[in-house]
Amino acid sequence: MYNGVSVKKPWIKWDNKYQTGYKRIDDQHRELVNIINDLYETGVVGDLSNEYVRRSFNAIIKRTIDYATYHFSYEEKIMKAINYSIAKEHISKHRSFSIKVVEEVNKYDNGDNLVIEDFIEFLKNWLINHIIVEDKKFIYELKNSLKTICQDDSDENNN
Numbered sequence: 001m002y003n004g005v006s007v008k009k010p011w012i013k014w015d016n017k018y019q020t021g022y023k024r025i026d027d028q029h030r031e032l033v034n035i036i037n038d039l040y041e042t043g044v045v046g047d048l049s050n051e052y053v054r055r056s057f058n059a060i061i062k063r064t065i066d067y068a069t070y071h072f073s074y075e076e077k078i079m080k081a082i083n084y085s086i087a088k089e090h091i092s093k094h095r096s097f098s099i100k101v102v103e104e105v106n107k108y109d110n111g112d113n114l115v116i117e118d119f120i121e122f123l124k125n126w127l128i129n130h131i132i133v134e135d136k137k138f139i140y141e142l143k144n145s146l147k148t149i150c151q152d153d154s155d156e157n158n159n
Contacts, residue, residue: 011040012124018131020139028071029131035064036123043116057116061105064123068098079138082145090134097126 012033019026038060046053072094079087104119 010034010037012037012128018128020131020135022139022142025075025135025139028067028074029127029135031067032064032071032127035060035067036120036127039064039123040120043120048116061108065098065101065105068101072098075135075138078142082142084138084141086137090138093130093134097130 010033014030014033018029018033020029039057042053042057042060046057048054048057072091076087076091076094078084079090084090101123104122108119
């Protein structure tokens, strides 16, 4: 409690080690972390037998899918623009993740026993690992591509 107000601590606390150094992508990653925290707060801490909580959880699942789709599309446009050397592998990881999430959500929608805590743990682990490993490689190559473009422009202006 802080001055009589309960301060909710996030399940996943943003850490500087998640920073890629590309602000817009880092902002999107932060939003994905926030969404997963909302899923955790609603689906694990909350009571899914309560209709209101269940509807909120369903809305957050939709938000998760929509935002991940938007984020992946954003990254993939940049990959295409810079001709990212391992774009195919990176995009394949996005697709595998999306398929897994849709499969799990479909099971949940059909009343199958989706273990919410395991599902949210999967989302967390996949996202953190993907940021630290895959996205950092991508951003490293993006920054090098931008340096090369800037250097080429500079060379042309000096000639």
